[in-house]
Amino acid sequence: MGIGGLIRRWRAGISFSFPILCALSAIFVLLRGSISHLLGIEWLDIDLIPIVLIYLLGKDQELRAGVLAFCMGTLTDILTPAQLGLFALTYCTITLGLNHCRQFLDFTNIKTSALFVAMYLLTKWAFVLVVLRLFTTGNLIPSTSFISVFLSALITSLLAPPLFYLMDLAGGGRASGTLITISGNTHGRAFGL
Amino acid sequence: MAIFLEHKTKWVAYIFVALSVILLSLSIGKGQEWNPAEKLAIEITAPIQKCFIGTVRFLKDSWKNYFFLAGARQENLRLKARIELLEFENSGYQEALLTNKRLQDLLNIQDKPDNLLLPAMVTGWDSSGMFKSIIIDKGSREGVSINMAVVNSEGVVGRVVSVSPHYSQVLLVTDQNSAIDGLVQSSRGRGMVKGSGSDECYFDYVIKTCEIKQGDAIVTSGLGGIFPKGLCLGRVESVDDSPYELFKDVRVISAVNFNKLEEVLIIMTKDFIALRKGRAQGEDGALR
Numbered sequence: 001m002g003i004g005g006l007i008r009r010w011r012a013g014i015s016f017s018f019p020i021l022c023a024l025s026a027i028f029v030l031l032r033g034s035i036s037h038l039l040g041i042e043w044l045d046i047d048l049i050p051i052v053l054i055y056l057l058g059k060d061q062e063l064r065a066g067v068l069a070f071c072m073g074t075l076t077d078i079l080t081p082a083q084l085g086l087f088a089l090t091y092c093t094i095t096l097g098l099n100h101c102r103q104f105l106d107f108t109n110i111k112t113s114a115l116f117v118a119m120y121l122l123t124k125w126a127f128v129l130v131v132l133r134l135f136t137t138g139n140l141i142p143s144t145s146f147i148s149v150f151l152s153a154l155i156t157s158l159l160a161p162p163l164f165y166l167m168d169l170a171g172g173g174r175a176s177g178t179l180i181t182i183s184g185n186t187h188g189r190a191f192g193l
Numbered sequence: 194m195a196i197f198l199e200h201k202t203k204w205v206a207y208i209f210v211a212l213s214v215i216l217l218s219l220s221i222g223k224g225q226e227w228n229p230a231e232k233l234a235i236e237i238t239a240p241i242q243k244c245f246i247g248t249v250r251f252l253k254d255s256w257k258n259y260f261f262l263a264g265a266r267q268e269n270l271r272l273k274a275r276i277e278l279l280e281f282e283n284s285g286y287q288e289a290l291l292t293n294k295r296l297q298d299l300l301n302i303q304d305k306p307d308n309l310l311l312p313a314m315v316t317g318w319d320s321s322g323m324f325k326s327i328i329i330d331k332g333s334r335e336g337v338s339i340n341m342a343v344v345n346s347e348g349v350v351g352r353v354v355s356v357s358p359h360y361s362q363v364l365l366v367t368d369q370n371s372a373i374d375g376l377v378q379s380s381r382g383r384g385m386v387k388g389s390g391s392d393e394c395y396f397d398y399v400i401k402t403c404e405i406k407q408g409d410a411i412v413t414s415g416l417g418g419i420f421p422k423g424l425c426l427g428r429v430e431s432v433d434d435s436p437y438e439l440f441k442d443v444r445v446i447s448a449v450n451f452n453k454l455e456e457v458l459i460i461m462t463k464d465f466i467a468l469r470k471g472r473a474q475g476e477d478g479a480l481r
Contacts, residue, residue, distance in 0.1 A: 077216075084217070
């Protein structure tokens with residue numbers, strides 16, 4: 001397939017498919033620690049995976065969100081000294097919980113979606129701490145980390161709208177109006193969904 | 194079956210959660226060692242991290258070597274003057290070293306075991322933001338095994354917790370799960386250096402009678418069999434001696450600057466050195 005073919009596929013909204021989204025997420029997980037270290041922001045927990053998961057949930061792609069949550073969680077588990085399954089369980093449980101409550105949540109609004117990203121991160125931290133408490137000897141995180149957790153949630157939620165926009169744009173969808181970039185079933189073509 | 198197909202999405206999500214719980218349950222009590230599947234994943238993914246780190250280092254070095262040379266001549270002159278001063282000091286130390294060696298011989302004190310140091314490069318940093326660990330480019334093929342000490346010129350970096358054929362994971366001293374038995378270098382007071390998750394560590398279980406003050410060096414005690422005695426762990430930042438507490442509350446700043454950590458040294462164990470010597474002798478014998 002030539003470049004012209006690729007552009008046609010992109011315009012048709014099928015070029016940037018779910019496997020590419022998975023690959024980009026995996027690269028993010030792999031390089032996240034190194035990038036944070038290079039930038040000197042290791043104390044911040046900027047996690048873009050919840051943004052992608054919320055985006056997929058907003059597109060009614062629960063199954064794909066579940067698969068992505070499990071895969072990225074497992075990859076994070078491998079790359080950290082944590083018990084295998086800790087982050088996989090965290091991502092899967094929160095994604096499942098959000099999916100169950102979707103009738104009460106407004107994924108069509110970009111502001112509330114960004115808020116869900118922040119809530120997702122805060123829940124992730126709480127969940128990890130609870131699981132660590134239950135399954136290990138119970139180490140406490142230092143008090144200063146709570147500030148960094150809230151700051152991380154804030155920064156990540158601020159990153160969410162442009163990323164939603166970029167994902168829609170990359171998917172070949174018309175993203176001229178930011179509010180329609182995450183609008184439930186009305187934008188099913190993005191990421192070849 | 195019809196119910197499963199009807200709610201396929203939800204069932205699959207539940208299966209993933211159950212799978213995660215099974216993974217977590219299976220890994221509990223098995224330490225932080227990588228299983229074969231994890232080793233395979235690391236062998237595949239670590240080269241990507243290594244490539245990224247290598248590229249960044251190349252760009253950084255290019256910038257430093259070619260574009261950031263303003264004032265290099267002045268610095269060169271200053272460093273030459275400093276070298277002269279240090280050479281003069283060094284001659285004094287050489288004399289002291291020879292005297293020390295002579296006295297040691299007189300007292301028949303055996304020298305420290307000849308530790309073999311294996312250099313390694315940092316290829317990746319922790320991806321979760323919740324733990325402090327690094328991945329290095331030396332693994333079991335190079336003789337690295339779990340619980341080997343990892344140091345650099347400044348002091349203790351951490352210990353190896355997982356090993357794959359070409360890569361290893363190192364738990365840093367600043368991680369909350371790290372605890373190393375330490376000594377106050379000057380007063381020989383005992384305590385336990387525990388990570389806090391930040392660049393700071395706690396020096397716990399320091400008894401009230403122990404003499405310790407700000408700036409004191411904390412070194413490894415050699416207990417536990419992982420870290421050799423006398424390696425620098427850090428310097429005391431603050432000491433809080435509350436009358437209502439059983440122990441002194443001591444905070445320590447790690448000796449290693451983790452922001453600039455690029456290369457590390459793995460201290461190979463005696464077993465590995467003996468094995469290597471045995472192999473070398475075997476090869477010599479075979480040649481004869």
